[in-house]
Amino acid sequence: MYFLIKTILIAFITWIAGPTLPWYGAVIVPMAFFIIFPSKGINAFLSGFLGVGLLWLALSFQLNEANGSLLADKMALLFGFNSGNWLILITWGLGGIAGGIGALAGYSARQLVFPNKKKERGGYYSA
8 A cells, every 4th residue: 555545544534433432432543553554654654644644633623623722822831831832732742642642552563473584694603
């Protein structure tokens, strides 16, 4: 699968599972995805980071606009920020990190079960 398709699938599955799973469902979905589908480590992390991060960014922006930015602005004042938009960016970063770590954990679990068989190349220490 290609990088963009993986990212969109992770965001879509996380969005579908969101109402039934707690917040750490954003870690479980990319983990399960990369246990099932093979990928490389950095691609898995970036796919999970962007998929979950952009989903959380869109959802928090939607909720912020729905209530006229009242809650975000009041919470931003409590945390010492000037605007509630900073909280939206922090939400994007935290969601992205959670999704990326979940995807990397799924990649690592797949590598434990199905390790890559590398061909031995004769070298200095080969017999």
